[in-house]
Amino acid sequence: MKNKTYLKASLREIFYSKGRFIAIVLIILLGTLLYVGIKATGPILNHSASRYVDEQELSNLQIISTGGLTAEDEAMAEKIPHAQVESGYQFFYADDEKNQVIKLYSYAEKNQQNQLIVKKGRLPKKENEIVLDEKALNEGYRLNQTFKIKQPDQLERQNFKIVGFVQSPLYINTEERGLSTIGNGSVDFFAYLPENNFSNKVKSVIYVRFANVKNKETYGKTYKAIMDKNIEKTETLFADRPKERLAEIKTDAEKELSPKKAEVTDHLTKLTAAQKELDQASTQLEQQASMAAGNPQLMQAQAELQAQQKELTKNREQLLAAQEKLNASEKEISELKTPSYSYNQRADNSGFQEYGDLSERIAAIANVFPVFFFFIAALITFTTMTRMVEENRREIGTLKALGYSRFEISIKYIIYALSAAAIGIVLGSLIGTHTLPRLIFELSSDRYNLPGVEAFYLVRPIIQAALAFLFASLGAALLVLLRELHEKPAVLLQPKAPKPGKRIFLERITPIWSRMSFNSKVSYRNLFRYKSRMIMAVIGIAGCAALMVAGVGLKDSIGSVGDKQFGPIIDYEATVTLKDQPDKKKIEALFSQNKKITSHLAVLNQTVELKQKGQANQKLMMMVPENRQKFGNYLHLKQAGNFFELPANGAVITQKMAELFDLTEGDSLTVYDEDQQTFKVKIAKITENYLGNFLYLSKDYYQKTRGTAFVMNSYLLKSQKMTSNEEKGLSQKLLSSNQVMNTSFMSTQIKTQEHSMENLDGIVWIFVVLSGLLAFVVLYNLTNINVSERLRELSTIKVLGFYDREVTAYIFRENFVFTLLGILFGYGLGIVLTKFILDQASMETITFPLVIRPGAYLLSGGLTILFSGVVMFATHFRLRHINMIDALKSNE
Template identity: 80%
Template sequence: MKNKTYFKASLREIIFSKGRFIAIVLIILLGTLLYVGIKATGPILNHSASQFVDKQELSNLQIISNGGLTEVDEKLAKEIPDAKVESGHQLFYADSDKNQVVKLYSYDKKNQQNHLIVKSGHLPKKENEIVLDEKAKEEGYRLNQTYQIDQTDQVKRKNFKIVGFVQSPIYISTEERGLSNVGNGNVNFFAYLPESNFSSEVKSIIYVRFTNVKDKETYGKAYKKAMDQNIEQVEKLFADRPKERAAEIKHDAEKELLPKKAEVADNLTKIANGQNELDQAKAQLEQQAAMMPTGNPQLAQAQAELEAQEKELNSNRDKLLSAQQKINDSEKEINELKTPSYSYDQRADNPGFQEYGDLSERIAAIANVFPVFFFFIAALITFTTMTRMVEENRREIGTLKALGYSRYEIAIKYIIYALSAAVIGIVLGSVIGTHTLPRLVFELSSDRYNFPGVEAFYLSRPIIQATVAFLFASLGAALLVLMRELHEKPAELLQPKAPKPGKRIFLERITPIWTRMSFNSKVSYRNLFRYKSRMIMAVIGIAGCAALMVAGVGLKDSLSSVGDKQFGPIIDYDAIVTLKEQPDETAVEKIFSKNEKITNDLAVMNQTIELKQKGQANQKLTMMVPENRVEFKRYLHLKEQGKSFTLPNDGVVITQKMAELFELKKGDSLTVYDDDQQTFKVKIANISDNYLGNFLYLSKDYYQKARDTDFEVNSYLLRSKKMTKAEEENLAQKLLSSDQVINTSFMSTQIETQEHSMDNLDGIVWIFVVLSGLLAFIVLYNLTNINVSERLRELSTIKVLGFYDREVTSYIFRENFVFTILGILFGYGLGIILTKFILDQASMETITFPLVIHSGAYLLSGGLTILFSVIVMLATHFRLRHINMIDALKSNE
């Protein structure tokens, strides 16, 4: 009976202190929600993407060759261990009338890889049917329209009927479709048409799916490790194929050329014979002319016929000599034919695929810092609240000990209270966090990806970590205080703790200020320093929440500032024009001069190089060598910690991220690997600021000295007036049609891509800000609630002494106001440190995030914290108005 009554009393404690109980539950809930939810977001997003691409049988590898792929290649591919192989056609089609570039794929219903998702209509059933990318609807295409492909050398048919619009797992991005080597250089959309329509017997792509990665997460380390091994085997198998394919192409070309060559030779022999016969006839005619009188009509006719024959013979000879020259040129081209390249593209090379993975990586990087700090603040406040609760009930504990209750029986009340709050908060936080945050993040970025949705699942590690931490913060706090209180004698517990003695504070020593302060203000400031632990805990709690809000908005500012820091302050050119091998530079510069938008151009040599070091993953960089190093500063502003410098003539400049990764400093020697894995050594003259990509800059003279080879122009940097998208596309098309240019890359496109990739994180940042604001509100409420509960006798006393309700509230408000202001100021500093730490964690091998926090972050953080403080004080004011002064003053009797 005794225990039953006490158990009811334990439950009543929850009801009577429901404000505090709900506050503890909400703090634990918010902490668990953010920690578990954000920790689960990256894995859930990746798992959902992995399930989608596996369901659509997306190929793990694409083998592509610029020399085409034959049956020999397909047979060799089938020898790859654990591989399923399919082949197909793909080519770029440029529609000059519509200024569109379309990537055409062959469709075969027997294929088991890269299943298309039909969004409307149906897949091709007849040879004259075609399906278009769903994105083609933006260009005005509709079902049952006729689509024309005017490329008779590669596609047999010209007119096709549009029977469907589809999505392909090769393109998970809703916008990005990759680059092309025709038209304006950018693919607008893709299309699939029956394989029988392609005229070439040589295929252009081999799709490979590996069974040994079937159950592995496509963004996981295990998948990447297995794929590295698979590609290593593929490269070994195909190691000799480039040379073999070159020999095959050469043999086929010579075989095709041989009959033509023989025919021309035969015809030239005939012409030579005909010329001999004609010469003999002319000689005979001259003998006859000597014997005949001048003006003989028969003689004149014979001479005319011979001249006509000679003219026709010469004409035929010229044609044959021209044909022979073409054959000679073809033979020369065959002899100079370069070995075709074989590339092995993984899923990460598909448009948008890596961007989605980077999003998850950034979330994971943020999840390692932001929620942990949030979690720490929540646990700290929970610990404080539970500690104060037990301390408040020391008289009750003393009474129960005096009545004969055991330590366990007394403790069970607080164990129930702490466990109830912790379990409710942890369970709700885990469920809500797991099911809402990943879905919310996905919805905020779903317009950029073709995934149907996410499938939430529980991650045991963060849930266990949250459970352990909050059980310690709630139950642990209660038990720690109970252990101390229960060791005291009942008589000691029944006596109230002696209040802390008043002391002179530092402010009292500043007489001009102290003498001008009101009595109430003096009391408030004395109380602040009298209860230092209360002040420190309040400042820490408020500072933590303010820091979280500063960091949340600061992250948004910093992430969105990458493009602003890179394009303009560092990269000051508007386009890069990549030339084909051995280009006619005059023809390209002629196009530049005719375009009134282009103001300047600079010839450069761009190459992809590689850095290698034990214990560090190989890193690729772009090596840029300008023809004129002094002129180069107009196109690219080299800076070291914000200070500009000119490209040196002796030594190289490397960007900061690579210097950090490889622990490089000025004066170090560096070994560089080129495309052919040939090495050369350079000396580091300087390290440059950079935020996007990795670069190595060196002068033309130093390049020639370091490599002992001539400088060869393969690119141009362009500076121009502002151009519209249409003007950019028009320029790119003209450059590509000159047959001297491979691709034109505009910085405006890169800026747009960068902004879009950062937009994906905006939603996450605002989630942090909102949850941090909620935590700040609950923390302020809880701390104020504790403050009032601990000081009921004090507040009742001043009410008895005649203080008005407004003055009683001000008595507490002044203290809270000081806590809030101090907390905000400390929070600003802490927020800067926290933002910097998160950015360091979130930065990647190709992106460095600058620390940028605009004034709005401080205004939002400070403003919300003050607003919450005012709201809490208004609620506290109504509570203080209803204090029962008699009961409060008798509470220790």
């Protein structure tokens, strides 16, 4: 009966202190929600993408060759362990009338890989039917329209009937369709048409799916490790294939050329014989004409011979021209370059890596932001539970005097702490796991062709949250109980002696202290009298303010990558990539014809690789300008805020690569070119850079280190501001010159970067909102504790005749100081926290600058002050209803 009554009393404690109980539950809930939710978001987003691409049978690898792919290539691919192989056609088609570039793919019902999703209409059934990218709907295409493709060297027919609009797992991004080598330089949309329409004998691509990565997370480490081994085996199998393919191409070309050469030679031989006969006939006619001058028949015969001679000469010229072309073709065949084979993974598909980067950034942020949030929540929970037990000293003393055991006394607090922790942890885990991943996905879903997310629970973060909050709540209660239960009942029944007042530093500043009111002096003395209360309040408020500063600071910093890179560093508008052996004069003439182009600079751009044991291989762009002095007008090299010119001797490397490979000025660096040939450079300078990785060399230093002549392959263009249509027009004109492979505009990169960073905006605002909620609950809880601990003090000043507003101001002044100190410390802590998160979130190709605009401080400080005001407004009504008699009655 005794225990039953005590159990009821324990449960009543929750009801009587429901404000404090709800506050503890909310703090634990918010901490668990953010920690568990954000920790689960990256894996859930990745799993959802993996599930989608696996359902659509997306190929793990695409093998592409510049020399085309034959049956021999397919047979070799089938020898790759665990491989399932399919082949197909693909090529770019430029519609000059509509200024559009379409990537055409072959479609075959028998193929299992890269399954299309029909969004409207159906898949092709007849050879004259075609399906278009869903994106083509925005271009005005509709079902049953005729779609023309004028490509006679590739396709058997021109006109196709549009029967459907589809999504392809090759493109999970709703906007990006990759770059092209024709038209305006970028793909507008894709299309699939039946395979029988393609007239080419050689295929364009081999798709490979590996059984040993089936059901593996496509963005996971296990998948990447297995795929690295698969690609290594593939490259080994195809190691000799480029040379073999070159031999096949030459043999096929020579087979086709030989009959033509023989035919031309035969015709020339016949012409030579005919010429001899004609010369003999001409000689006979001349002899006859000398004997019978003026003979009409002889004159006619001479005229006929002249006509035949003219025709013979014409035919000879044509045959010689044909022979010259055949000789030129023969020379081209002998000079053919070895075809290159490339092995593209899923990450090389348009938009695929961007989605993975989003998850990586969330995961990087999840390692810092929620943990700090979690720490603040746990700290406040610990403080609240500690104060609660200390407030119940008299009750503990009474129960101990009545003969209750230590365990029985502890049951009440164990129930209280476990109830609050369990409710908060369970609700936080449920809401966090099911809400945050879905919310973050919805905020970025307009950019990805993914059906949705499938939430699942991650055990580790839930266990970590449970352990931390159980320690913060139950652990705090038990720690204080252990101390209190060692006291004798008589001591526990006595109230703790109030802390003695002390002179504070402000009293020593007489001009200020003497002008302060009595109430202000009391408030400031109380601040320093209860230092632990002040410290906990300042830490709690500073933590919440720092979280809000960091939240908005992350948005500012992440959004500033483009602003820091394009303009301050990259100061050109486009890069023009040329084909082999271009006509430099012809290209520069095209530049001069465009009034928008103000200047150009020839450069050598080449992808190189850095390798180091214990560090993943890194690719970067090596840029060698033709003119070192002019290069500074196109790209601004900067170190520690100071600009410098490209050194004549030595290389300049960007800061991220220097950090990854532990490079300093003066170090030697081994670089691998595209053919895996090595050369060494000396690091002369390390330059600031935020997007991509680069290695800069002067022309002379490049020739010295490589031992080869400088051969430019690109141009950097500076121009006036151009519209999107003007950029497309310039790109199309350059590509149509047959000298240019691609034109890449910085405006496109800026837009891509902005869109990529927009995905994180929603996440940042979630952080800010939850941090604001935590700040509100923390302020409420700390104020509630402050009032509960000082009921006798507040009742005393009410009895002395203080008005309700003066009693509220008595507490408000202290809270206002706590709030201001917390905000100021929070600003500094927010800067440190933002910098730390950015360092964690920075990737191999992106370095985030630390940019916190004034709005972050205004929002953080403003919300904290607003919440403090709301809490004090609510506290005012509580203070009005303090029962002075109950609070002042004797404790004896």
